[in-house]
Amino acid sequence: MQQVSQAKMQFLAVVIGITLTTLITGGAHLYLAMQPDEDLRFWFLLNGLGYLGLLFMFLLPRFARAHSLIRWIFIGYTLLTIVLWFFLGSPSEGWPWDPFDTTVKTVEVILVILLCLDFRQYVAGAYKRR
Template identity: 40%
Template sequence: MRNTVNIQLTNGKRRTGLQRLGLLPVAIMMLTAYAAIYHFYLAYYLFEWMASSAKAAPGVQMFAILFILNGLGYLALVSALYLPALQPVRRITGFLLIGYTALTMLLWYLLGNRSNEGLMDYSVNIVEGVLLVLLLVKIWQERQGRRHAA
């Protein structure tokens, strides 16, 4: 027996699962996945560099671990944002994801080595910036929906 949520549409058809997600949630999930995958890639790159290099700079292993944790944090927060079981805390999760993304961007600005960064390093920050805007739009839409419902 499957537990799915069905939504009755005005034309009599039903949508289940991912079919009922709109463009905004899908865009938020895709951008968050991009940011997470990129941070996993950075961790992999650093571990490869440490394995092939005779002398790795101190603290590189710590950065690799932080990149892994950052990717996992993105995935955990976006999952918590859209899991049905966690809907009561969805608003809080949205704010946490906004703060997490902003902190990631700030730390890149403060700690990043921009002397050898390429297009990929800037692209992930552009993606994170767009993600912040979409999360703020999502929260604004939810607030507007609650005002009109009251």
């Protein structure tokens, strides 16, 4: 009985972590899309909305059958965002890295780690999804 509740608590902690990190990074991209002097406004808007859309599909029971596919798309989407930052973000400008940018990228790395932990829990059979 103790193991079941511990597995459920770990599952819940991972899902809460995925939710919070996604809201932070999605919100950060939407914030950047609202900046008047931002050249990449449209792309930040799409990126922020993409994060929110993936989060809803990840969490809603309606998409439970495609959960594994959604998880891998989510991981790829986040990794693509990180890689593109090196080419379009502050590292490409040659100036010191912006603290806001690096904080958001750190949150995105944590998101990828949490999504991998979710996969690990799924493979281990530690929980039944929905």
